[in-house]
Amino acid sequence: xxxxxxxxxxxxxxxxxxxxxxxxxxxxxxxxxxxxxxxxxxxxxxxxxxxxxxxxxxxxxxxxxxxxxxxxxxxxxxxxxxxxxxxxxxxxxxxxxxxxxxxxxxxxxxxxxxxxxxxxxxxxxxxxxxxxxxxxxxxxxxxxxxxxxxxxxxxxxxxx
Amino acid sequence: xxxxxxxxxxxxxxxxxxxxxxxxxxxxxxxxxxxxxxxxxxxxxxxxxxxxxxxxxxxxxxxxxxxxxxxxxxxxxxxxxxxxxxxxxxxxxxxxxxxxxxxxxxxxxxxxxxxxxxxxxxxxxxxxxxxxxxxxxxxxxxxxxxxxxxxxxxxxxxxxxxxxxxxxxxxxxxxxxxxxxxxxxxxxxxxxxxxxxxxxxxxxxxxxxxxxxxxxxxxxxxxxxxxxxxxxxxxxxxxxxxxxxx
Amino acid sequence: xxxxxxxxxxxxxxxxxxxxxxxxxxxxxxxxxxxxxxxxxxxxxxxxxxxxxxxxxxxxxxxxxxxxxxxxxxxxxxxxxxxxxxxxxxxxxxxxxxxxxxxxxxxxxxxxxxxxxxxxxxxxxxxxxxxxxxxxxxxxxxxxxxxxxxxxxxxxxxxxxxxxxxxxxxxxxxxxxxxxxxxxxxxxxxxxxxxxxxxxxxxxxxxxxxxxxxxxxxxxxxxxxxxxxxxxxxxxxxxxxxxxxxxxxxxxxxxxxxxxxxxxxxxxxxxxxxxxxxxxxxxxxxxxxxxxxxxxxxxxxxxxxxxxxxxxxxxxxxxxxxxxxxxxxxxxxxxxxxxxxxxxxxxxxxxxxxxxxxxxxxxxxxxxxxxxxxxxxxxxxxxxxxxxxxxxxxxxxxxxxxxxx
Numbered sequence: 006x007x008x009x010x011x012x013x014x015x016x017x018x019x020x021x022x023x024x025x026x027x028x029x030x031x032x033x034x035x036x037x038x039x040x041x042x043x044x045x046x047x048x049x050x051x052x053x054x055x056x057x058x059x060x061x062x063x064x065x066x067x068x069x070x071x072x073x074x075x076x077x078x079x080x081x082x083x084x085x086x087x088x089x090x091x092x093x094x095x096x097x098x099x100x101x102x103x104x105x106x107x108x109x110x111x112x113x114x115x116x117x118x119x120x121x122x123x124x125x126x127x128x129x130x131x132x133x134x135x136x137x138x139x140x141x142x143x144x145x146x147x148x149x150x151x152x153x154x155x156x157x158x159x160x161x162x163x164x165x
Numbered sequence: 166x167x168x169x170x171x172x173x174x175x176x177x178x179x180x181x182x183x184x185x186x187x188x189x190x191x192x193x194x195x196x197x198x199x200x201x202x203x204x205x206x207x208x209x210x211x212x213x214x215x216x217x218x219x220x221x222x223x224x225x226x227x228x229x230x231x232x233x234x235x236x237x238x239x240x241x242x243x244x245x246x247x248x249x250x251x252x253x254x255x256x257x258x259x260x261x262x263x264x265x266x267x268x269x270x271x272x273x274x275x276x277x278x279x280x281x282x283x284x285x286x287x288x289x290x291x292x293x294x295x296x297x298x299x300x301x302x303x304x305x306x307x308x309x310x311x312x313x314x315x316x317x318x319x320x321x322x323x324x325x326x327x328x329x330x331x332x333x334x335x336x337x338x339x340x341x342x343x344x345x346x347x348x349x350x351x352x353x354x355x356x357x358x359x360x361x362x363x364x365x366x367x368x369x370x371x372x373x374x375x376x377x378x379x380x381x382x383x384x385x386x387x388x389x390x391x392x393x394x395x396x397x398x399x400x401x402x403x404x405x406x407x408x409x410x411x
Numbered sequence: 412x413x414x415x416x417x418x419x420x421x422x423x424x425x426x427x428x429x430x431x432x433x434x435x436x437x438x439x440x441x442x443x444x445x446x447x448x449x450x451x452x453x454x455x456x457x458x459x460x461x462x463x464x465x466x467x468x469x470x471x472x473x474x475x476x477x478x479x480x481x482x483x484x485x486x487x488x489x490x491x492x493x494x495x496x497x498x499x500x501x502x503x504x505x506x507x508x509x510x511x512x513x514x515x516x517x518x519x520x521x522x523x524x525x526x527x528x529x530x531x532x533x534x535x536x537x538x539x540x541x542x543x544x545x546x547x548x549x550x551x552x553x554x555x556x557x558x559x560x561x562x563x564x565x566x567x568x569x570x571x572x573x574x575x576x577x578x579x580x581x582x583x584x585x586x587x588x589x590x591x592x593x594x595x596x597x598x599x600x601x602x603x604x605x606x607x608x609x610x611x612x613x614x615x616x617x618x619x620x621x622x623x624x625x626x627x628x629x630x631x632x633x634x635x636x637x638x639x640x641x642x643x644x645x646x647x648x649x650x651x652x653x654x655x656x657x658x659x660x661x662x663x664x665x666x667x668x669x670x671x672x673x674x675x676x677x678x679x680x681x682x683x684x685x686x687x688x689x690x691x692x693x694x695x696x697x698x699x700x701x702x703x704x705x706x707x708x709x710x711x712x713x714x715x716x717x718x719x720x721x722x723x724x725x726x727x728x729x730x731x732x733x734x735x736x737x738x739x740x741x742x743x744x745x746x747x748x749x750x751x752x753x754x755x756x757x758x759x760x761x762x763x764x765x766x767x768x769x770x771x772x773x774x775x776x777x778x779x780x781x782x783x784x785x786x787x788x789x790x791x792x793x794x795x796x797x798x799x800x801x802x803x804x805x806x807x808x809x810x811x812x813x814x815x816x
Contacts, residue, residue, distance in 0.1 A: 039467055040489060040575055040812065046541075046557070047564075050557035050558065050560075051554050051558055065439065080468045080469060090438055112474070113474055115322070116313050116318070116473070117304075117469050117473075118470065181765050181766060181767050181768070181773065184745075185748055185749070186745060188508050190508070190749055190751065191750060214637040214638070215637050217640060220763055222773070242651065243650075244651050245652055246652050247652050247658075247671050251658070252658055253658055278787070304465040304815060304816075313470060313473060
């Protein structure tokens with residue numbers, strides 16, 4: 006975007022403006038599963054405050070959310086529901102796999118836990134930790150914002 | 166981490182409940198499924214108002230194979246102070262259930278909170294509770310086959326896995342076209358370009374020199390590292406060149 | 412006409428006359444985790460509520476059977492994830508009973524264990540308070556209570572290395588002594604607690620909207636509570652003063668002066684008041700420990716099962732060997748079974764451990780306080796308004812890591 010010197014308007018591409026808007030207001034879906042969900046809630050608390058990054062509200066309805074933060078271990082019974090929620094989200098959408106359990110099954114390599122949520126939905130950013138500190142989640146949201154700004158899967162012309 | 170499929174080393178006791186050290190945690194009684202309801206009613210009538218838990222243990226080689234364990238506590242409903250509660254007594258009932266008669270009467274009529282734990286014992290061990298109003302799976306999905314907490318059920322689940330374990334999914338942002346940050350993406354691109362041109366990672370300078378001079382680097386081979394020539398011939402594929410989860 | 416669900420995922424909301432079958436969850440902003448409640452409502456009144464659980468079933472008990480005694484506490488800590496230290500405490504006390512060393516745990520270790528467990532209780536109640544408020548729209552309480560929780564998590568991290576699952580309590584004592592500076596940080600928390608608690612009470616306790624929404628909601632009598640196996644603040648709000656710390660004291664609780672707050676109304680507001688009072692009592696215990704903390708070792712001297720201090724490993728061959736053995740193949744626990752309860756923030760959290768003489772547990776059965784506390788929702792929801800469902804779930808304070816394990 007350029008500021009035209011001497012005039013009172015900016016010149017830019019629609020794509021850039023749209024990406025700037027998307028990146029500045031990533032609204033997550035409340036997809037709290039286990040311990041990582043508590044750290045995700047802590048990221049909304051005053052000490053870490055995810056709202057200053059643009060995630061002012063966590064939307065409960067997948068239709069209204071941009072970002073699904075899969076926070077916690079994904080049990081086999083919950084897996085189809087996560088897939089359904091992901092399908093219900095409108096494009097463009099992003100996924101953060103928060104914590105070791107969501108990224109790869111974590112400490113639980115057994116019959117009950119899906120070994121990584123990326124076996125059922127595509128993931129954009131993985132956050133390691135058990136649970137990751139809220140700083141880690143904030144950095145992940147930063148990375149999502151960078152991905153949005155630079156285009157690729159998150160651009161306004163992206164398909165699912 | 167110890168292998169989940171290996172048998173426990175040094176496993177000795179077939180019936181630990183018979184060999185337990187003298188710990189005063191509850192009055193323990195061992196009864197048969199036929200006598201269970203009568204005993205539970207008698208205990209309830211004598212003041213054991215709380216059924217704390219219904220669980221099960223699989224002893225595998227013991228006869229009877231399973232134990233269903235009931236924990237009871239006697240507290241009066243009008244115990245409104247700590248003094249009135251005093252030191253309650255605990256009872257632990259161990260019901261031996263053989264593998265060929267997986268049936269135990271349900272305690273739901275005596276204590277309504279037996280509903281869910283009995284469903285859980287059914288789900289995870291396969292022991293049925295006769296008289297239970299709604300005996301279906303509770304923790305596993307409805308269409309699951311098998312009873313996971315049995316000792317002969319593998320830790321990782323049945324051989325016909327529903328979701329296979331993929332190789333570590335390397336979602337390289339460069340490969341996907343969305344760089345994480347400009348600088349690292351550019352650096353990674355340079356590294357890949359150099360590797361494609363030279364056939365090897367830039368760090369193995371000596372190996373390169375040795376290969377180009379026609380002699381194999383003895384240090385590389387003795388260290389078990391693939392020779393530079395092999396590395397040069399192997400195509401670089403970011404998606405598969407990763408740590409396979411064995 | 413009542414409809415029992417025959418599949419877990421309700422695809423259709425059914426309409427018949429004035430009745431609707433509504434599936435709340437498993438993804439829901441206010442169910443405190445992955446809970447699905449299949450409710451039949453007639454207008455706004457709930458006629459039937461059937462909670463469906465299992466959406467967080469992790470197989471922790473089976474995982475623990477395949478890990479060493481020392482490693483199992485890492486997965487067990489992840490059950491009740493709001494107060495991980497009480498899980499670890501119950502499990503470790505049970506193992507120590509089987510080993511026969513309960514009487515030999517040094518006093519400093521016992522005091523620090525109680526200190527951290529009570530801090531954990533306050534942190535857990537902070538989450539309950541914050542989320543309970545936010546469910547009803549009282550967002551400010553969330554910010555205040557989570558800030559207090561931050562200071563406690565800082566203490567966890569300082570002592571144990573991680574905010575939520577520090578694995579600091581070990582079989583035989585602790586994983587190393589408290590670092591220098593810990594007690595100063597603890598003093599800061601103790602000083603900030605009282606004014607912060609006053610602020611949080613001011614926000615909600617006499618708030619007429621909050622009272623309207625919680626008084627006479629979800630009433631449980633004492634007899635019903637005992638019949639449904641309820642323990643913890645929910646039971647005490649119904650009038651029965653059962654607290655495992657008083658009835659079956661462990662780890663030196665008999666040495667501390669604290670009360671067990673009880674009420675008689677048995678509704679959501681009574682549970683709210685009981686939990687707030689419990690936070691105060693926990694802080695009372697913490698102050699007593701801070702004043703009377705003794706010096707001395709923090710692990711049992713017998714290094715056959717508690718790792719020797721790191722400083723001795725470079726100096727003594729025996730210490731090195733014991734350390735290696737414990738880490739690589741753990742120790743054997745004599746055969747037997749034991750049930751060890753503790754008073755967690757949700758009630759009686761107990762572990763029924765069975766050992767067959769091996770270096771891995773044969774069975775780890777949890778007595779999950781939240782499972783029984785949640786089961787009673789089937790009963791108390793009938794006749795209440797659908798808007799009260801959230802209040803009731805919040806007042807029962809379930810944690811699904813414990814319910815589903």
